Amino acid sequence: MPDTADKAISEFVEQMGLIIQSEGLPRIAGHIVGLMIMHEGPFSLTQLAERLSVSRASISTNTRLLEDLGVIVRHAKPGDRQDYFRLGQQPYARILRGVVRRMRRARDVIESTRDALPEGMADAQERLQELDAFYEALTESFLNVIDAWDAETQGSTKQKRDGVRPSP
Amino acid sequence: MPDTADKAISEFVEQMGLIIQSEGLPRIAGHIVGLMIMHEGPFSLTQLAERLSVSRASISTNTRLLEDLGVIVRHAKPGDRQDYFRLGQQPYARILRGVVRRMRRARDVIESTRDALPEGMADAQERLQELDAFYEALTESFLNVIDAWDAETQGSTKQKRDGVRPSP
DNA sequence: TAGTTTGTTCAGTCAAGACTGAACAAACTA
DNA sequence: TAGTTTGTTCAGTCTTGACTGAACAAACTA
CATH class of the missing domain: 1.10.10.10 (Winged helix-like DNA-binding domain superfamily/Winged helix DNA-binding domain)
Structure with a gap:
Protein backbone atom coordinates (compact mmCIF):
# COMPACT_ATOMS: atom_id res chain seq x y z
CA MET A 1 0.00 0.00 0.00
CA GLY A 88 25.49 17.44 5.17
CA GLN A 89 27.16 16.06 8.26
CA GLN A 90 25.33 16.69 11.53
CA PRO A 91 22.71 18.89 9.89
CA TYR A 92 20.79 19.47 13.11
CA ALA A 93 23.84 20.52 15.07
CA ARG A 94 24.45 23.10 12.36
CA ILE A 95 21.07 24.65 12.93
CA LEU A 96 21.82 24.71 16.63
CA ARG A 97 25.01 26.64 16.02
CA GLY A 98 22.88 29.32 14.44
CA VAL A 99 20.86 29.55 17.64
CA VAL A 100 24.05 29.88 19.64
CA ARG A 101 25.09 32.77 17.42
CA ARG A 102 21.77 34.49 18.08
CA MET A 103 22.27 34.10 21.80
CA ARG A 104 25.73 35.55 21.64
CA ARG A 105 24.29 38.62 19.97
CA ALA A 106 21.68 38.91 22.71
CA ARG A 107 24.38 38.74 25.36
CA ASP A 108 26.26 41.52 23.61
CA VAL A 109 23.20 43.71 23.93
CA ILE A 110 22.94 42.89 27.62
CA GLU A 111 26.58 43.61 28.22
CA SER A 112 26.60 46.98 26.53
CA THR A 113 23.44 47.95 28.38
CA ARG A 114 25.07 47.04 31.68
CA ASP A 115 28.06 49.17 30.79
CA ALA A 116 25.91 52.17 29.95
CA LEU A 117 23.70 51.96 33.02
CA PRO A 118 24.29 54.51 35.79
CA GLU A 119 25.20 53.64 39.40
CA GLY A 120 21.74 54.21 40.75
CA MET A 121 20.07 51.31 39.01
CA ALA A 122 21.47 48.48 41.06
CA ASP A 123 18.34 46.38 40.81
CA ALA A 124 18.26 46.65 37.04
CA GLN A 125 21.89 45.57 37.00
CA GLU A 126 20.94 42.57 39.05
CA ARG A 127 18.17 41.54 36.71
CA LEU A 128 20.43 41.99 33.70
CA GLN A 129 23.02 39.84 35.39
CA GLU A 130 20.40 37.18 35.95
CA LEU A 131 19.33 37.26 32.31
CA ASP A 132 22.93 37.04 31.17
CA ALA A 133 23.60 34.09 33.47
CA PHE A 134 20.59 32.39 31.99
CA TYR A 135 21.88 32.83 28.46
CA GLU A 136 25.25 31.59 29.61
CA ALA A 137 23.79 28.42 31.06
CA LEU A 138 21.80 27.86 27.91
CA THR A 139 24.78 28.39 25.63
CA GLU A 140 26.84 26.02 27.71
CA SER A 141 24.08 23.46 27.52
CA PHE A 142 23.82 23.77 23.73
CA LEU A 143 27.52 23.38 23.27
CA ASN A 144 27.37 20.21 25.33
CA VAL A 145 24.79 18.76 23.00
CA ILE A 146 26.75 19.78 19.93
CA ASP A 147 29.95 18.31 21.33
CA ALA A 148 28.27 15.07 22.26
CA TRP A 149 26.76 14.89 18.80
CA ASP A 150 30.06 15.50 17.07
CA ALA A 151 31.74 12.82 19.13
CA GLU A 152 29.00 10.27 18.63
CA THR A 153 28.27 10.73 14.96
CA GLN A 154 31.67 11.55 13.68
CA GLY A 155 34.42 10.08 15.76
CA SER A 156 34.87 6.35 15.51
CA THR A 157 37.21 7.10 18.38
CA LYS A 158 34.13 7.81 20.51
CA GLN A 159 35.96 9.91 23.06
CA LYS A 160 34.57 11.36 26.26
CA ARG A 161 30.82 11.84 26.04
CA ASP A 162 29.61 11.96 29.59
CA GLY A 163 26.98 14.60 28.98
CA VAL A 164 28.73 17.25 31.02
CA ARG A 165 31.59 19.49 30.07
CA PRO A 166 34.47 19.70 32.50
CA SER A 167 33.93 22.50 34.97
CA PRO A 168 36.11 25.52 34.30
CA MET B 1 24.08 62.60 32.81
CA GLY B 88 7.08 36.71 37.67
CA GLN B 89 9.40 34.11 39.15
CA GLN B 90 12.02 32.69 36.78
CA PRO B 91 10.58 34.48 33.77
CA TYR B 92 13.22 33.16 31.40
CA ALA B 93 12.76 29.56 32.42
CA ARG B 94 9.07 30.02 31.62
CA ILE B 95 9.88 30.99 28.07
CA LEU B 96 12.14 27.96 27.83
CA ARG B 97 9.30 25.69 28.85
CA GLY B 98 7.43 26.92 25.81
CA VAL B 99 10.34 25.84 23.64
CA VAL B 100 10.28 22.42 25.24
CA ARG B 101 6.59 22.14 24.41
CA ARG B 102 7.32 22.96 20.78
CA MET B 103 9.96 20.27 20.67
CA ARG B 104 7.63 17.70 22.11
CA ARG B 105 5.20 18.45 19.31
CA ALA B 106 7.97 18.01 16.76
CA ARG B 107 8.85 14.64 18.24
CA ASP B 108 5.23 13.58 17.96
CA VAL B 109 5.34 14.31 14.24
CA ILE B 110 8.52 12.27 13.91
CA GLU B 111 7.09 9.36 15.81
CA SER B 112 3.88 9.13 13.83
CA THR B 113 5.84 9.39 10.60
CA ARG B 114 8.05 6.51 11.69
CA ASP B 115 4.98 4.45 12.45
CA ALA B 116 3.45 5.10 9.05
CA LEU B 117 6.59 4.43 7.06
CA PRO B 118 6.78 1.11 5.15
CA GLU B 119 9.45 -1.55 5.65
CA GLY B 120 11.41 -0.64 2.58
CA MET B 121 12.58 2.76 3.79
CA ALA B 122 15.15 1.66 6.31
CA ASP B 123 17.49 4.57 5.66
CA ALA B 124 14.71 7.09 6.15
CA GLN B 125 13.90 5.37 9.42
CA GLU B 126 17.48 5.74 10.44
CA ARG B 127 17.56 9.45 9.69
CA LEU B 128 14.29 9.97 11.55
CA GLN B 129 15.74 8.10 14.51
CA GLU B 130 18.75 10.39 14.42
CA LEU B 131 16.58 13.50 14.35
CA ASP B 132 14.49 12.21 17.23
CA ALA B 133 17.59 11.42 19.27
CA PHE B 134 18.76 14.95 18.65
CA TYR B 135 15.53 16.42 19.94
CA GLU B 136 15.72 14.10 22.91
CA ALA B 137 19.20 15.28 23.81
CA LEU B 138 18.13 18.88 23.43
CA THR B 139 15.04 18.45 25.57
CA GLU B 140 17.06 16.73 28.25
CA SER B 141 19.57 19.53 28.16
CA PHE B 142 16.88 22.21 28.47
CA LEU B 143 15.27 20.50 31.40
CA ASN B 144 18.63 20.41 33.12
CA VAL B 145 18.96 24.15 32.74
CA ILE B 146 15.43 24.73 34.00
CA ASP B 147 15.97 22.46 37.00
CA ALA B 148 19.24 24.11 37.88
CA TRP B 149 17.57 27.49 37.61
CA ASP B 150 14.68 26.50 39.80
CA ALA B 151 17.02 25.12 42.44
CA GLU B 152 19.33 28.10 42.42
CA THR B 153 16.84 30.92 42.30
CA GLN B 154 14.05 29.51 44.33
CA GLY B 155 15.10 26.89 46.83
CA SER B 156 16.97 28.12 49.83
CA THR B 157 17.21 24.38 50.41
CA LYS B 158 19.49 24.24 47.37
CA GLN B 159 18.99 20.57 46.79
CA LYS B 160 20.84 18.36 44.31
CA ARG B 161 22.12 20.41 41.42
CA ASP B 162 24.81 18.31 39.82
CA GLY B 163 24.01 19.33 36.28
CA VAL B 164 22.78 15.91 35.20
CA ARG B 165 19.41 14.34 35.75
CA PRO B 166 19.27 10.81 37.07
CA SER B 167 18.99 8.33 34.23
CA PRO B 168 15.53 6.79 33.91
C1' DT C 1 26.96 31.35 -35.03
C1' DA C 2 22.27 30.66 -32.67
C1' DG C 3 19.94 27.96 -29.32
C1' DT C 4 19.69 25.16 -24.63
C1' DT C 5 20.23 24.41 -20.06
C1' DT C 6 21.24 25.82 -15.47
C1' DG C 7 21.53 28.82 -11.57
C1' DT C 8 21.02 33.52 -9.80
C1' DT C 9 18.88 37.95 -9.02
C1' DC C 10 15.45 41.38 -8.67
C1' DA C 11 11.02 43.84 -8.89
C1' DG C 12 6.51 42.79 -7.71
C1' DT C 13 2.68 40.13 -5.47
C1' DC C 14 0.67 38.01 -1.75
C1' DA C 15 -0.33 36.28 2.91
C1' DA C 16 0.27 36.12 7.88
C1' DG C 17 -0.14 38.32 11.76
C1' DA C 18 1.08 42.49 14.62
C1' DC C 19 -1.00 46.57 15.83
C1' DT C 20 -4.75 50.12 16.02
C1' DG C 21 -9.26 52.44 16.82
C1' DA C 22 -13.74 51.89 18.12
C1' DA C 23 -17.31 49.62 20.43
C1' DC C 24 -18.43 47.29 24.44
C1' DA C 25 -19.24 45.35 29.38
C1' DA C 26 -18.28 45.78 34.11
C1' DA C 27 -17.40 48.29 38.06
C1' DC C 28 -17.18 52.29 39.98
C1' DT C 29 -18.53 57.84 41.23
C1' DA C 30 -21.33 61.93 41.69
C1' DT D 1 -29.64 58.30 37.13
C1' DA D 2 -25.76 59.69 33.88
C1' DG D 3 -20.91 59.80 33.42
C1' DT D 4 -15.91 57.80 34.26
C1' DT D 5 -12.53 54.55 34.24
C1' DT D 6 -10.65 50.13 33.07
C1' DG D 7 -9.85 46.05 30.43
C1' DT D 8 -11.28 43.22 26.50
C1' DT D 9 -12.57 42.17 21.82
C1' DC D 10 -13.08 42.62 16.99
C1' DA D 11 -12.88 44.43 12.26
C1' DG D 12 -9.68 46.71 9.59
C1' DT D 13 -4.99 48.54 8.30
C1' DC D 14 -0.36 48.07 7.63
C1' DT D 15 4.24 45.94 7.70
C1' DT D 16 7.28 42.20 6.96
C1' DG D 17 9.16 38.91 4.36
C1' DA D 18 8.25 34.56 1.67
C1' DC D 19 7.50 33.36 -2.86
C1' DT D 20 6.98 34.00 -7.95
C1' DG D 21 7.96 35.22 -12.85
C1' DA D 22 10.94 37.24 -15.83
C1' DA D 23 15.30 38.75 -17.19
C1' DC D 24 19.94 37.62 -17.11
C1' DA D 25 24.90 35.52 -17.30
C1' DA D 26 27.60 31.53 -17.86
C1' DA D 27 28.54 27.30 -19.77
C1' DC D 28 27.48 24.25 -22.81
C1' DT D 29 25.61 21.97 -27.86
C1' DA D 30 24.65 21.76 -32.70
Whole structure:
Protein backbone atom coordinates (compact mmCIF):
# COMPACT_ATOMS: atom_id res chain seq x y z
CA MET A 1 0.00 0.00 0.00
CA PRO A 2 2.37 2.71 -1.20
CA ASP A 3 -0.48 5.20 -0.94
CA THR A 4 -0.18 5.29 2.83
CA ALA A 5 3.58 5.73 2.57
CA ASP A 6 3.27 8.63 0.12
CA LYS A 7 0.77 10.26 2.39
CA ALA A 8 3.05 9.87 5.40
CA ILE A 9 5.98 11.28 3.46
CA SER A 10 4.25 14.37 2.15
CA GLU A 11 2.70 14.91 5.55
CA PHE A 12 6.15 14.81 7.13
CA VAL A 13 7.61 17.18 4.53
CA GLU A 14 4.75 19.56 5.19
CA GLN A 15 5.23 19.40 8.95
CA MET A 16 8.96 19.92 8.70
CA GLY A 17 8.13 23.14 6.89
CA LEU A 18 6.17 24.31 9.91
CA ILE A 19 8.76 23.12 12.42
CA ILE A 20 11.62 24.86 10.65
CA GLN A 21 9.45 27.93 10.25
CA SER A 22 9.03 28.09 14.01
CA GLU A 23 12.83 28.24 14.18
CA GLY A 24 12.74 31.38 12.09
CA LEU A 25 13.69 29.89 8.73
CA PRO A 26 11.56 29.93 5.57
CA ARG A 27 9.05 27.17 5.25
CA ILE A 28 10.49 25.91 1.98
CA ALA A 29 13.84 25.34 3.66
CA GLY A 30 12.03 22.96 5.99
CA HIS A 31 10.39 21.21 3.06
CA ILE A 32 13.78 20.64 1.49
CA VAL A 33 15.25 19.22 4.68
CA GLY A 34 12.18 17.07 5.23
CA LEU A 35 12.35 15.63 1.74
CA MET A 36 16.04 14.86 2.18
CA ILE A 37 15.35 13.03 5.41
CA MET A 38 12.79 10.89 3.58
CA HIS A 39 14.98 10.30 0.53
CA GLU A 40 18.74 10.43 0.59
CA GLY A 41 18.94 11.94 -2.87
CA PRO A 42 20.94 13.66 -4.12
CA PHE A 43 18.45 16.03 -5.72
CA SER A 44 19.04 18.52 -8.48
CA LEU A 45 17.58 22.01 -8.18
CA THR A 46 15.00 21.20 -10.83
CA GLN A 47 14.03 17.95 -9.13
CA LEU A 48 13.49 19.77 -5.85
CA ALA A 49 11.38 22.41 -7.56
CA GLU A 50 9.17 19.83 -9.24
CA ARG A 51 8.91 17.53 -6.28
CA LEU A 52 7.93 20.36 -3.93
CA SER A 53 5.78 22.20 -6.50
CA VAL A 54 7.64 25.41 -5.94
CA SER A 55 9.51 27.86 -8.17
CA ARG A 56 13.14 27.25 -9.07
CA ALA A 57 13.88 30.70 -7.72
CA SER A 58 12.73 29.67 -4.27
CA ILE A 59 14.77 26.49 -4.39
CA SER A 60 17.83 28.42 -5.44
CA THR A 61 17.45 30.89 -2.59
CA ASN A 62 16.74 28.28 0.04
CA THR A 63 19.40 25.78 -1.00
CA ARG A 64 21.84 28.64 -0.79
CA LEU A 65 20.62 29.47 2.69
CA LEU A 66 20.85 25.88 3.89
CA GLU A 67 24.24 25.53 2.27
CA ASP A 68 25.51 28.60 4.12
CA LEU A 69 24.27 27.06 7.35
CA GLY A 70 26.06 23.84 6.47
CA VAL A 71 22.82 21.88 6.70
CA ILE A 72 23.02 20.62 3.11
CA VAL A 73 25.96 20.25 0.74
CA ARG A 74 26.14 20.94 -2.96
CA HIS A 75 28.17 18.73 -5.24
CA ALA A 76 28.58 18.00 -8.93
CA LYS A 77 28.29 14.80 -10.87
CA PRO A 78 31.00 14.41 -13.48
CA GLY A 79 29.68 15.10 -16.94
CA ASP A 80 26.54 16.76 -15.61
CA ARG A 81 26.06 20.49 -15.51
CA GLN A 82 23.50 20.41 -12.76
CA ASP A 83 24.22 20.96 -9.07
CA TYR A 84 23.13 18.24 -6.70
CA PHE A 85 22.19 18.58 -3.05
CA ARG A 86 22.02 16.26 -0.08
CA LEU A 87 22.12 16.53 3.70
CA GLY A 88 25.49 17.44 5.17
CA GLN A 89 27.16 16.06 8.26
CA GLN A 90 25.33 16.69 11.53
CA PRO A 91 22.71 18.89 9.89
CA TYR A 92 20.79 19.47 13.11
CA ALA A 93 23.84 20.52 15.07
CA ARG A 94 24.45 23.10 12.36
CA ILE A 95 21.07 24.65 12.93
CA LEU A 96 21.82 24.71 16.63
CA ARG A 97 25.01 26.64 16.02
CA GLY A 98 22.88 29.32 14.44
CA VAL A 99 20.86 29.55 17.64
CA VAL A 100 24.05 29.88 19.64
CA ARG A 101 25.09 32.77 17.42
CA ARG A 102 21.77 34.49 18.08
CA MET A 103 22.27 34.10 21.80
CA ARG A 104 25.73 35.55 21.64
CA ARG A 105 24.29 38.62 19.97
CA ALA A 106 21.68 38.91 22.71
CA ARG A 107 24.38 38.74 25.36
CA ASP A 108 26.26 41.52 23.61
CA VAL A 109 23.20 43.71 23.93
CA ILE A 110 22.94 42.89 27.62
CA GLU A 111 26.58 43.61 28.22
CA SER A 112 26.60 46.98 26.53
CA THR A 113 23.44 47.95 28.38
CA ARG A 114 25.07 47.04 31.68
CA ASP A 115 28.06 49.17 30.79
CA ALA A 116 25.91 52.17 29.95
CA LEU A 117 23.70 51.96 33.02
CA PRO A 118 24.29 54.51 35.79
CA GLU A 119 25.20 53.64 39.40
CA GLY A 120 21.74 54.21 40.75
CA MET A 121 20.07 51.31 39.01
CA ALA A 122 21.47 48.48 41.06
CA ASP A 123 18.34 46.38 40.81
CA ALA A 124 18.26 46.65 37.04
CA GLN A 125 21.89 45.57 37.00
CA GLU A 126 20.94 42.57 39.05
CA ARG A 127 18.17 41.54 36.71
CA LEU A 128 20.43 41.99 33.70
CA GLN A 129 23.02 39.84 35.39
CA GLU A 130 20.40 37.18 35.95
CA LEU A 131 19.33 37.26 32.31
CA ASP A 132 22.93 37.04 31.17
CA ALA A 133 23.60 34.09 33.47
CA PHE A 134 20.59 32.39 31.99
CA TYR A 135 21.88 32.83 28.46
CA GLU A 136 25.25 31.59 29.61
CA ALA A 137 23.79 28.42 31.06
CA LEU A 138 21.80 27.86 27.91
CA THR A 139 24.78 28.39 25.63
CA GLU A 140 26.84 26.02 27.71
CA SER A 141 24.08 23.46 27.52
CA PHE A 142 23.82 23.77 23.73
CA LEU A 143 27.52 23.38 23.27
CA ASN A 144 27.37 20.21 25.33
CA VAL A 145 24.79 18.76 23.00
CA ILE A 146 26.75 19.78 19.93
CA ASP A 147 29.95 18.31 21.33
CA ALA A 148 28.27 15.07 22.26
CA TRP A 149 26.76 14.89 18.80
CA ASP A 150 30.06 15.50 17.07
CA ALA A 151 31.74 12.82 19.13
CA GLU A 152 29.00 10.27 18.63
CA THR A 153 28.27 10.73 14.96
CA GLN A 154 31.67 11.55 13.68
CA GLY A 155 34.42 10.08 15.76
CA SER A 156 34.87 6.35 15.51
CA THR A 157 37.21 7.10 18.38
CA LYS A 158 34.13 7.81 20.51
CA GLN A 159 35.96 9.91 23.06
CA LYS A 160 34.57 11.36 26.26
CA ARG A 161 30.82 11.84 26.04
CA ASP A 162 29.61 11.96 29.59
CA GLY A 163 26.98 14.60 28.98
CA VAL A 164 28.73 17.25 31.02
CA ARG A 165 31.59 19.49 30.07
CA PRO A 166 34.47 19.70 32.50
CA SER A 167 33.93 22.50 34.97
CA PRO A 168 36.11 25.52 34.30
CA MET B 1 24.08 62.60 32.81
CA PRO B 2 20.69 60.91 32.87
CA ASP B 3 20.47 61.40 29.13
CA THR B 4 22.92 58.57 28.50
CA ALA B 5 21.00 56.33 30.89
CA ASP B 6 17.67 57.03 29.20
CA LYS B 7 19.23 56.29 25.86
CA ALA B 8 20.66 53.00 27.12
CA ILE B 9 17.31 52.03 28.60
CA SER B 10 15.20 52.70 25.53
CA GLU B 11 17.85 51.05 23.40
CA PHE B 12 17.63 47.96 25.57
CA VAL B 13 13.84 47.92 25.47
CA GLU B 14 13.97 48.20 21.71
CA GLN B 15 16.50 45.39 21.43
CA MET B 16 14.53 43.12 23.72
CA GLY B 17 11.67 43.56 21.28
CA LEU B 18 13.83 42.17 18.50
CA ILE B 19 15.27 39.38 20.64
CA ILE B 20 11.87 38.19 21.78
CA GLN B 21 10.58 38.50 18.25
CA SER B 22 13.26 36.09 17.09
CA GLU B 23 11.78 33.64 19.59
CA GLY B 24 8.48 33.88 17.79
CA LEU B 25 6.66 36.23 20.15
CA PRO B 26 5.28 39.67 19.26
CA ARG B 27 7.72 42.53 19.47
CA ILE B 28 5.66 44.44 22.00
CA ALA B 29 5.86 41.49 24.39
CA GLY B 30 9.62 41.94 24.30
CA HIS B 31 9.28 45.67 24.95
CA ILE B 32 7.21 44.96 28.02
CA VAL B 33 9.70 42.44 29.38
CA GLY B 34 12.59 44.77 28.59
CA LEU B 35 10.98 47.65 30.42
CA MET B 36 10.29 45.47 33.43
CA ILE B 37 13.91 44.39 33.56
CA MET B 38 14.93 48.04 33.61
CA HIS B 39 12.31 49.09 36.16
CA GLU B 40 10.80 46.74 38.66
CA GLY B 41 7.42 48.42 38.49
CA PRO B 42 4.72 47.38 38.95
CA PHE B 43 3.14 49.02 35.91
CA SER B 44 -0.50 49.57 35.16
CA LEU B 45 -1.83 48.81 31.70
CA THR B 46 -2.15 52.52 30.99
CA GLN B 47 1.37 53.22 32.19
CA LEU B 48 2.76 50.57 29.90
CA ALA B 49 0.82 51.93 26.93
CA GLU B 50 2.06 55.45 27.52
CA ARG B 51 5.62 54.49 28.31
CA LEU B 52 5.94 52.32 25.21
CA SER B 53 3.88 54.64 22.96
CA VAL B 54 1.59 51.83 21.96
CA SER B 55 -2.17 51.26 22.03
CA ARG B 56 -3.84 49.97 25.16
CA ALA B 57 -5.30 47.17 23.06
CA SER B 58 -1.82 45.89 22.25
CA ILE B 59 -0.80 46.05 25.88
CA SER B 60 -3.91 44.18 26.91
CA THR B 61 -3.26 41.42 24.39
CA ASN B 62 0.42 41.08 25.15
CA THR B 63 0.17 41.23 28.92
CA ARG B 64 -2.38 38.46 28.62
CA LEU B 65 0.02 36.45 26.50
CA LEU B 66 2.93 36.95 28.88
CA GLU B 67 0.68 36.19 31.81
CA ASP B 68 -0.38 32.90 30.22
CA LEU B 69 3.27 32.02 29.76
CA GLY B 70 3.90 32.88 33.39
CA VAL B 71 6.52 35.45 32.45
CA ILE B 72 4.70 38.31 34.16
CA VAL B 73 2.13 38.36 36.94
CA ARG B 74 -0.92 40.52 37.34
CA HIS B 75 -1.98 41.78 40.73
CA ALA B 76 -4.26 44.38 42.26
CA LYS B 77 -3.56 47.20 44.65
CA PRO B 78 -6.20 47.58 47.36
CA GLY B 79 -8.47 50.51 46.62
CA ASP B 80 -7.31 50.78 43.03
CA ARG B 81 -9.31 49.49 40.12
CA GLN B 82 -6.34 49.11 37.83
CA ASP B 83 -4.41 45.90 37.22
CA TYR B 84 -0.69 46.00 37.85
CA PHE B 85 2.00 43.90 36.22
CA ARG B 86 5.52 42.88 37.09
CA LEU B 87 7.95 40.09 36.22
CA GLY B 88 7.08 36.71 37.67
CA GLN B 89 9.40 34.11 39.15
CA GLN B 90 12.02 32.69 36.78
CA PRO B 91 10.58 34.48 33.77
CA TYR B 92 13.22 33.16 31.40
CA ALA B 93 12.76 29.56 32.42
CA ARG B 94 9.07 30.02 31.62
CA ILE B 95 9.88 30.99 28.07
CA LEU B 96 12.14 27.96 27.83
CA ARG B 97 9.30 25.69 28.85
CA GLY B 98 7.43 26.92 25.81
CA VAL B 99 10.34 25.84 23.64
CA VAL B 100 10.28 22.42 25.24
CA ARG B 101 6.59 22.14 24.41
CA ARG B 102 7.32 22.96 20.78
CA MET B 103 9.96 20.27 20.67
CA ARG B 104 7.63 17.70 22.11
CA ARG B 105 5.20 18.45 19.31
CA ALA B 106 7.97 18.01 16.76
CA ARG B 107 8.85 14.64 18.24
CA ASP B 108 5.23 13.58 17.96
CA VAL B 109 5.34 14.31 14.24
CA ILE B 110 8.52 12.27 13.91
CA GLU B 111 7.09 9.36 15.81
CA SER B 112 3.88 9.13 13.83
CA THR B 113 5.84 9.39 10.60
CA ARG B 114 8.05 6.51 11.69
CA ASP B 115 4.98 4.45 12.45
CA ALA B 116 3.45 5.10 9.05
CA LEU B 117 6.59 4.43 7.06
CA PRO B 118 6.78 1.11 5.15
CA GLU B 119 9.45 -1.55 5.65
CA GLY B 120 11.41 -0.64 2.58
CA MET B 121 12.58 2.76 3.79
CA ALA B 122 15.15 1.66 6.31
CA ASP B 123 17.49 4.57 5.66
CA ALA B 124 14.71 7.09 6.15
CA GLN B 125 13.90 5.37 9.42
CA GLU B 126 17.48 5.74 10.44
CA ARG B 127 17.56 9.45 9.69
CA LEU B 128 14.29 9.97 11.55
CA GLN B 129 15.74 8.10 14.51
CA GLU B 130 18.75 10.39 14.42
CA LEU B 131 16.58 13.50 14.35
CA ASP B 132 14.49 12.21 17.23
CA ALA B 133 17.59 11.42 19.27
CA PHE B 134 18.76 14.95 18.65
CA TYR B 135 15.53 16.42 19.94
CA GLU B 136 15.72 14.10 22.91
CA ALA B 137 19.20 15.28 23.81
CA LEU B 138 18.13 18.88 23.43
CA THR B 139 15.04 18.45 25.57
CA GLU B 140 17.06 16.73 28.25
CA SER B 141 19.57 19.53 28.16
CA PHE B 142 16.88 22.21 28.47
CA LEU B 143 15.27 20.50 31.40
CA ASN B 144 18.63 20.41 33.12
CA VAL B 145 18.96 24.15 32.74
CA ILE B 146 15.43 24.73 34.00
CA ASP B 147 15.97 22.46 37.00
CA ALA B 148 19.24 24.11 37.88
CA TRP B 149 17.57 27.49 37.61
CA ASP B 150 14.68 26.50 39.80
CA ALA B 151 17.02 25.12 42.44
CA GLU B 152 19.33 28.10 42.42
CA THR B 153 16.84 30.92 42.30
CA GLN B 154 14.05 29.51 44.33
CA GLY B 155 15.10 26.89 46.83
CA SER B 156 16.97 28.12 49.83
CA THR B 157 17.21 24.38 50.41
CA LYS B 158 19.49 24.24 47.37
CA GLN B 159 18.99 20.57 46.79
CA LYS B 160 20.84 18.36 44.31
CA ARG B 161 22.12 20.41 41.42
CA ASP B 162 24.81 18.31 39.82
CA GLY B 163 24.01 19.33 36.28
CA VAL B 164 22.78 15.91 35.20
CA ARG B 165 19.41 14.34 35.75
CA PRO B 166 19.27 10.81 37.07
CA SER B 167 18.99 8.33 34.23
CA PRO B 168 15.53 6.79 33.91
C1' DT C 1 26.96 31.35 -35.03
C1' DA C 2 22.27 30.66 -32.67
C1' DG C 3 19.94 27.96 -29.32
C1' DT C 4 19.69 25.16 -24.63
C1' DT C 5 20.23 24.41 -20.06
C1' DT C 6 21.24 25.82 -15.47
C1' DG C 7 21.53 28.82 -11.57
C1' DT C 8 21.02 33.52 -9.80
C1' DT C 9 18.88 37.95 -9.02
C1' DC C 10 15.45 41.38 -8.67
C1' DA C 11 11.02 43.84 -8.89
C1' DG C 12 6.51 42.79 -7.71
C1' DT C 13 2.68 40.13 -5.47
C1' DC C 14 0.67 38.01 -1.75
C1' DA C 15 -0.33 36.28 2.91
C1' DA C 16 0.27 36.12 7.88
C1' DG C 17 -0.14 38.32 11.76
C1' DA C 18 1.08 42.49 14.62
C1' DC C 19 -1.00 46.57 15.83
C1' DT C 20 -4.75 50.12 16.02
C1' DG C 21 -9.26 52.44 16.82
C1' DA C 22 -13.74 51.89 18.12
C1' DA C 23 -17.31 49.62 20.43
C1' DC C 24 -18.43 47.29 24.44
C1' DA C 25 -19.24 45.35 29.38
C1' DA C 26 -18.28 45.78 34.11
C1' DA C 27 -17.40 48.29 38.06
C1' DC C 28 -17.18 52.29 39.98
C1' DT C 29 -18.53 57.84 41.23
C1' DA C 30 -21.33 61.93 41.69
C1' DT D 1 -29.64 58.30 37.13
C1' DA D 2 -25.76 59.69 33.88
C1' DG D 3 -20.91 59.80 33.42
C1' DT D 4 -15.91 57.80 34.26
C1' DT D 5 -12.53 54.55 34.24
C1' DT D 6 -10.65 50.13 33.07
C1' DG D 7 -9.85 46.05 30.43
C1' DT D 8 -11.28 43.22 26.50
C1' DT D 9 -12.57 42.17 21.82
C1' DC D 10 -13.08 42.62 16.99
C1' DA D 11 -12.88 44.43 12.26
C1' DG D 12 -9.68 46.71 9.59
C1' DT D 13 -4.99 48.54 8.30
C1' DC D 14 -0.36 48.07 7.63
C1' DT D 15 4.24 45.94 7.70
C1' DT D 16 7.28 42.20 6.96
C1' DG D 17 9.16 38.91 4.36
C1' DA D 18 8.25 34.56 1.67
C1' DC D 19 7.50 33.36 -2.86
C1' DT D 20 6.98 34.00 -7.95
C1' DG D 21 7.96 35.22 -12.85
C1' DA D 22 10.94 37.24 -15.83
C1' DA D 23 15.30 38.75 -17.19
C1' DC D 24 19.94 37.62 -17.11
C1' DA D 25 24.90 35.52 -17.30
C1' DA D 26 27.60 31.53 -17.86
C1' DA D 27 28.54 27.30 -19.77
C1' DC D 28 27.48 24.25 -22.81
C1' DT D 29 25.61 21.97 -27.86
C1' DA D 30 24.65 21.76 -32.70
